[in-house]
Amino acid sequence: MRKSKKIVVLGHFGVGKTSLIRRFVTDTFSDKYKVTIGVHITKKLVEISAENKMSLILWDLEGTDDIVSIRNSYLLGTHGAVFVFDASRPSTFQHLNEDLKIIREKISEVPLMVVGNKLDLVDKNLLKNVFEEHGINANYLTSAKTGDGVNQLFLNLATLLASDA
């Protein structure tokens, strides 16, 4: 009997996937960028409500230049996905809609959250224009550095998964 939910966190390299998970799991942050190779897996117990708890198994996948190259085995049995881009680097979101299409082909029936990270590095007003220009619709804007939006992202995803269960 499975008691936990697998969530894959994916996106281009250097967008802050590892930092987001670290902020959520240990509430810490490091400015030093360390490339993730393969996959790091951590588990966190989330309290959705007083009587409803859920373990999230977070798969922090190696960032890629090309989303197509993500190994299908990493996505096996996933319950939810978080696609992260770096709001300060257009190269990580300028093909966002194509990237999401590819991901959707790989995992079609699970909730997928689109997250613009590194909010602390950008002007929110300018970002709005940039997103409009690229036709981007991000579900969450986060900053792993300040913690803005991070807990909310994972808690909302957990709640969504709990309601789907």
Next chain:
Amino acid sequence: MLEKFQEKYANKNKQFVLINKVGKVLESDQILFPVLRGSTIFELHPFFECLYTVIEDEKKANFYGVHILFKEKMFILDISAIPEKEGLLLILEDLTEHYNAYQKITQKRNESVIKTELTVLKNEELQERERFKNSFIQNFSHELRNPLTSITAIFDILSDTALTNEQNQMLNFVKESNNNLRLMLEDTLSIGMIDAGKLQIQERVFDLQKFFELLQFTYKAKANKKGLKFESSWDDKIPKVAEGDRLRLFQVLTNLLDNAVKYTKKGSIRLEIKLNQKWANTANLRFQITDSGVGISEENRVAIFESFKQLSSDVHNKGVGLGLTIAKKLLELMGSEIKMQSTVGEGSSFYFDLNVKYPLFETTPSTISKNRNKLNNKSNQVDQVKFKILLVEDDTYVQTTLFKLLLNTNKFKIDLAYDGALVLQDVISNSYDLILMDVNLPNLNGVQITKLIRDFPFKNIKNIPIIGLTANAYQENIQQCLEAGMQKVLIKPFEKEELVCTIFEILK
């Protein structure tokens, strides 16, 4: 049971684990870390929970670079999950060393890619700011030029009327203020043009000696007015006629001389031009301006060349702090470099060495003067007739003031037009001797109208002389006007004398 698999996949870096369909460990070797028989694999590490799906799917799955921390040691494993009749065979291969090496290479590569991207973005942002600044300066100076043209024209009109001494004095204040404003505008525009890379050095033959005399005359008056002594020195070996950008050289020297006057309270100012070296058709000249002013401290010697920087907090020091920046940048464009020596409390000396070409057969100042006289005679000849001019200008104030100014000369009949689209009809229905054409017009602009006129089949229309009037002083704009067929372009604000002389020069 396990031996048959070990035979097949034997390797010291590989651990074999056999689990049943509910994840219970049936058997395991202990090559990498201990996995106890009877324990549940899913409790060993959260990774193994994904095996539920592999068991359900009954399809082999390979996982690469899985990080598993065991007793403070991080293993990076490739894990194969192979469905067998007992349940699932797991082959855990330790590739930590391989992945760590790969990590180092990828780290360098990714850091470099991100750094490059951020640098490009930063550059784009800076360029965007620069574009905005230059466009702002261009628009701002453009907007100021029209009212300045009106003020200049009104001054000229008023000067020709009967005025009391007091009114004359006040009018002179207006003229001086207007000139100061105009110079500040020119400075601001120049820095914008230099920074945008739009300023080009225009080399033409000019009378260098007359140029020196003009500076001498102007700054002697300015220095004397402030109670300062003005000295100057001209080396007789210098070619009297030179080839260079007279306007920009004038801008450099007037900026340096203005500063000298501004920051000197007592003593003297000296302007010196001497010959360093002379070749077949090139001379290297030293231009030097020395004052006995406040001097510049060592720590401020870089800052004085920065835009909008004034060391003095004295509010009476007029200007926007661009003079030295412009001088420095213009000299760089001319292939020279400004240098300085200064002692606080004793004074400063600014100097630069400049190569100028000179014609082998010099056109002497007297020849130039003769030519000028010829021109004046021709102007006198044309003075006798009234010329019909079409003034095309959409700014009502500029139009009114220029109209009055030209009418007051009693030498022209003026028709007015303000809409580009209607000009052609006016030109066809009347026979004009000259058109004064504002460049920025509604509907059809001055350049477009000029092209239409020049393409007209009838000679009396296609050959009408056109003088462009523009508030856009950028070289490319002027070039565009000339290429369209305008004979001359006057940059607003211009003085009556400049306008009238240009008209006569074209009409001659």
